[in-house]
Amino acid sequence: MIYDIRHVTRFDYGRPVAFARCNLRLKPIDWPGQRTELYTLTVTPSGRTFPARAEAGLANIVRLVVTEPARTLTIDSASRVVVDRPVPVPRADDPVLGRIAGLARDSRDASPAGPSAYIYPSHLIALDRDIADWCRADLDPDRPVLEAGMALARRIQREFTFDAKATLVDTSPREAFLKRRGVCQDLTQIMITGLRAAGIPAAYASGYIRTLPPKNKPRLVGADATHAWVLMWCGPELGWIGLDPTNGIWMANDHIVMAVGRDYAEIAPIDGIVLGSGAQKLDVSVDVAPLASGPATLNRNA
Incomplete structure (x- = not known):
């Protein structure tokens, strides 16, 4: 595209x-x-x-x-x-979450895309026991990483209500979690909180997503907005894989990455x-x- x-x-x-x-x-x-x-x-x-x-x-x-x-x-x-980005395909022989967490802890990659920079809490995304406990149901250490990541993204998409009036730009992940409502920034930060609590490197991706108008309606110029989603480090072979918890989909050809950081404040x-x-x-x-x-x-x- x-x-x-x-x-x-x-x-x-x-x-x-x-x-x-x-x-x-x-x-x-x-x-x-x-x-x-x-x-x-x-x-x-x-x-x-x-x-x-x-x-x-x-x-x-x-x-x-x-x-x-x-x-x-x-x-x-x-x-x-x-x-030109293929849609990820989970496989039974993908590395499991426990293995990914160990590789991330042992990584000596100090570059901006190194996994160890995205394990720990950041300015806008603190550790939260309640969010960690809720996400843990999908993040068994023995579960293949792509399967687990998409399961969590789709549960967030299923159980949270997209509501542009429920939160503000500085709303914490905990507040949005308790409301079970929010926008893409909130759902992304909740998923990142859960992944980091499990030891999985998770980054905040800011950018754009192609949107389609309702059936038989013209496309509106200027009606789009910036979007946010999760990048999850899946080991040295798979690298960073994007998951969109707002829509319950993979990052693929509809997503354009503008910047990547630990949270929104950085990018x-x-x-x-x-x-x-x-x-x-x-x-x-x-x-x-x-x-x-x-x-x-x-x-x-x-």
Whole structure:
């Protein structure tokens, strides 16, 4: 699949802001099964942009500095991404969870994609006994890793209600777990909590998912949103495998990875500081347009 992706973020300020410094993580990373062919970034009013080093996670970071007073700030990101990623197929001889946990503990891979960085609690994803106990039913140490991961993803999809009004961006995994409601970020963080409690490296993937309109309805331009799902380390041979607990599916050709980290705080599409006073209004529009036809499923996104 080839996708053209447009991600437009507009800030409207009640009063002119004197200074803004932001980290932009809007260019999709190259990841197994995908590559970025084209990318453009347009900022209005124009500011200074320069590449920055990712201090945590896997992301393409651009630092934006705006020093002229402004009442609005529009960040327009456009990408063309080629995705060719097979759907994982669980096998009876896949390594079991206990084996994966041992390999992760013993790993000396200190790279940003090394498994040992994703075993422990992170800023937004703490250890939680109740979530660990609930997830343990699917995470028997003797169970093959792909079978176990999908079983947990589908149980979350089945037993939790997708509800955009139930949580906020800073809602903890525990709060969403107790409500049994939330959006893709919440369901992803609950699954990561359970996997890490079992000793399985689990990362937070941020990106996009192709969505299909209802039958006989036109596709709405700009109606999509960013999405989140889980990357589970399945040993040195299988590597990182994506699972989408919001939809109960594997990461495949409908998913485009923008950034990977321990949690959302490390790879938010935009973060930073703004100096000014007055109210702020945020509007985000995302459009994922396939350029080549292929099989797809009706997905829920964030």
